[in-house]
Amino acid sequence: MKFSDEMLMAYADGELDLVARAEIEAAMARDPKIAEAVERHRALAARLQSAYGGVLEEPVPERLASLVAGPGAAPVVELDSIRAVREARAKLASSRLPQWAAMAASVAIGLFVGLLLMRGPALPYEETATGLVARGELDAALTQQLAGSLGTGRARVGITFRDRGGAYCRTFYLGREAPLAGLACRSGDQWKLEVLAATSAREGELQPAAAMPMAVLHAVDAAIEGEPLDAAGESAARDAGWWKTPHMAE
Amino acid sequence: MSTPTPADEVREALGELLPRLRRFARVITRNVPDADDLVQIAVEKALARAAQWRPGSRLDSWMFGIMKNAWIDEVRARRRRERVHAPEEAGAQVGDASAESRDIALSVQAAMARLPEEQRMAIALVLVEGLSYKDAAETLSVPIGTLTSRLARGREALQRLLGDDRSAR
Numbered sequence A: 001m002k003f004s005d006e007m008l009m010a011y012a013d014g015e016l017d018l019v020a021r022a023e024i025e026a027a028m029a030r031d032p033k034i035a036e037a038v039e040r041h042r043a044l045a046a047r048l049q050s051a052y053g054g055v056l057e058e059p060v061p062e063r064l065a066s067l068v069a070g071p072g073a074a075p076v077v078e079l080d081s082i083r084a085v086r087e088a089r090a091k092l093a094s095s096r097l098p099q100w101a102a103m104a105a106s107v108a109i110g111l112f113v114g115l116l117l118m119r120g121p122a123l124p125y126e127e128t129a130t131g132l133v134a135r136g137e138l139d140a141a142l143t144q145q146l147a148g149s150l151g152t153g154r155a156r157v158g159i160t161f162r163d164r165g166g167a168y169c170r171t172f173y174l175g176r177e178a179p180l181a182g183l184a185c186r187s188g189d190q191w192k193l194e195v196l197a198a199t200s201a202r203e204g205e206l207q208p209a210a211a212m213p214m215a216v217l218h219a220v221d222a223a224i225e226g227e228p229l230d231a232a233g234e235s236a237a238r239d240a241g242w243w244k245t246p247h248m249a250e
Numbered sequence B: 001m002s003t004p005t006p007a008d009e010v011r012e013a014l015g016e017l018l019p020r021l022r023r024f025a026r027v028i029t030r031n032v033p034d035a036d037d038l039v040q041i042a043v044e045k046a047l048a049r050a051a052q053w054r055p056g057s058r059l060d061s062w063m064f065g066i067m068k069n070a071w072i073d074e075v076r077a078r079r080r081r082e083r084v085h086a087p088e089e090a091g092a093q094v095g096d097a098s099a100e101s102r103d104i105a106l107s108v109q110a111a112m113a114r115l116p117e118e119q120r121m122a123i124a125l126v127l128v129e130g131l132s133y134k135d136a137a138e139t140l141s142v143p144i145g146t147l148t149s150r151l152a153r154g155r156e157a158l159q160r161l162l163g164d165d166r167s168a169r
Helices: A005-012 A018-030 A032-057 A062-068 A079-094 A099-117 A136-144 A214-223 A231-239 B006-029 B032-048 B059-080 B099-114 B117-128 B133-140 B144-162
Strands: A125-128 A131-134 A155-162 A168-174 A180-187 A190-198
Touching (some): A005 A018, A032 B006, A032 B117, A032 B144, A062 B032, A131 A136, A136 A155, A136 A190, A180 A214, A190 A214, B006 B032, B006 B059, B059 B117, B099 B117, B117 B133, B133 B144
Antiparallel strands (some): A125 A131, A131 A190, A168 A180, A180 A190
């Protein structure tokens, strides 16, 4: 039987199935030319391996190693993100957000939103004229999920409370490639993201408040009026569509 | 303990992959500074799109694909600038090899440098990086038949350039 050189090459590279392998091995035993051809393919592979093997032994240059260094290393910052941060800051400064939000935001959003904004269309939030607004799975979780329930998505709701203006606010955790935590408050029929911060908390270890980044906790402390809602209050608020219920109707 | 996020996983795994990424880059760019620039560009891209990597799939093939595309873009840009330079620097650094094995390495690398890019990439993925034909074809976004024919032609050319009489081993 005659074998093509491609077939012999595939044999040398370990790409053939058992039957074809057996046929070629039988042919190699019969015909030294076939055995030679296979050996040539193998020898070339070995030569290539040894020719480039030295690269693996070289020390990796610092500029490359630092790119993949763990948390604590300087993040890779690109110009786009710096511009986005600047814009986000300007927007915050000119918005009607209470002071706590601006303060927390200068810590949290200033650091992270810039990087987040440039990540493309699949984000569970969107930048609108009035700020960041929850979309998709985050919007769905904030609207439907009750604390303590295990949703199937990546978004988890933490505590729910009313702010001084009576609007409902909920903390959330978003388990994505770079996990985020934040605070969203109901504004009209949308959830406005007041604070967004990167978090090291992983899914599963999220305690109602313990895993929240400081920026989010401060924002909650500053905004909360009274106590967080209990389960009954939460589910009543949800069923009522999260409409504002002022504490002091005047 | 806690499970790492995909981004952490990618970051960590990339750290271990760096030597291989540098090697692949060396094969396709044919010189040291370009190779490390290419690795840097590819790592930055990969970290920015860590979410696109499917956990459980091969990170090395994914990275090689990113590098291939980045290199093709770079070569195109260079051609536009009409600044294609000859690969005379090929293999200037070959680690701690003895003089004899360095000679062999240089001749292999010089021969590789003469191959058309398509063939060089196929050989780099299969014979240097050890990917299966299937993974290599996916990485290059070509049918497996195209991959095997590039591989066969590249090998033939290499064997011609190196001379059969010099077969190592």
